[in-house]
Amino acid sequence: MDFYEVVEKRxxxxxxxxxxxEAQLMRILVAGTKAPSGMNQQRWEFIVVDDPALVEKIAERKYVLNRGNKPRGEEVPPxxxxxxxxxxxxxxNGSHVAVYYKEGGRDEAWMCLENMSLAAVPxxxxxxxxxxxxxxxxxxxxILQVPPGYELACVLSIGVPAMEPTAPTLRPEGSWLHRNKF
Ligand SMILES: Cc1cc2nc3c(=O)[nH]c(=O)nc-3n(C[C@H](O)[C@H](O)[C@H](O)COP(=O)(O)O)c2cc1C
Structure with a gap:
């Protein structure tokens, strides 16, 4: 698959x-680790979460967060x-990887995440x-028993799409472009 096609299809x-x-997951993680990192420190760590009880806890915590941190049962707008x-x-139905970084490694963790997101496409x-x-x-x-000194970038879910996702509306091409001054 051509690189620009991968970018378009993500x-x-x-x-x-x-x-x-498991083989796909490993290929995707390894692709993540090819990302650039500050002074090549590669401060990323991956926790594959495949214990259903832990997936449930992580999913439930996201649910509560998206209710403005209001616990289940407490009323929020429909x-x-x-x-x-x-x-x-x-x-x-997906696979889940909690992507962590050692203190200071946030930016490279996100570079790694982009590699992973793109690697999933082909x-x-x-x-x-x-x-x-x-x-x-x-x-x-x-929940994941992470030692001090590590921070969560995000949980990346990876899986076979159940439907064709709709493309988001993008800013008009070039609207973000400046030259020499803002
Ligand atoms: C830093 C960051 C945080 C995001 N957080 C979430 C999230 O918590 N839940 C979610 O469903 N999507 C999340 N997204 C995905 C965005 O909503 C999505 O990338 C955006 O709407 C554009 O759609 P696309 O990825 O299909 O191009 C996040 C993306 C980024 C880069």
């Missing part, structure tokens, strides 16, 4: 019908509830970033 997938195979539930449901797989913040990331650390 889409966030929030509905999987199956996980990546559209918020629907979106939060969709985020939780998007963990079904494998016929889609990816989804789940971002944790507002304290939720610390709960993920506890």
């Amino acid at each position: 889409r966030t997938v929030r509905n999987f019908k199956g996980p990546a195979t 559209e918020v509830e629907k979106a939060a539930q969709a985020q939780k449901d998007s963990f079904a 494998e016929g797989l889609g990816t989804k970033i789940s971002f944790y913040r507002a304290g939720a990331e610390k709960d993920i650390d506890k």
Whole structure:
């Protein structure tokens, strides 16, 4: 697959019908580790989460986060509830990798994540970033028994797309371009 085709075809997938195979997962992770890093420090760490009980905890924490950190049962507007539930449901049937970085390595972790997202495309797989913040990331650390000194970039879900994702609206080409001054 031509590189630009890979770039065009990469889409966030929030509905999987199956996980990546172990071989695919490893190829994707290895592609991630070919990313550049500050002084070649390669401060990324990957936790493959395939224990269903842990996946449930991670998905539930995302659900709560997307309800504005309001626990299950506490009322939120229906559209918020629907979106939060969709985020939780998007963990079904996929493979999941929590991407961590050693302190200071955030930027290279994200470069690594882009490599992984692109590598999934010729494998016929889609990816989804789940971002944790507002304290939720610390709960993920506890769930996954992460030692001090490491921070969560995101959980990357990878799997066989259950449907063709729709392309997002992009800013008009060139609207972001400046030359010599802003
Ligand atoms: C830093 C970052 C955080 C994101 N967090 C989430 C998230 O928590 N849940 C989600 O469904 N998508 C998340 N996304 C995916 C974006 O919503 C998606 O990339 C964007 O809408 C463009 O769509 P595309 O990836 O199909 O091009 C995140 C993407 C980035 C780069």
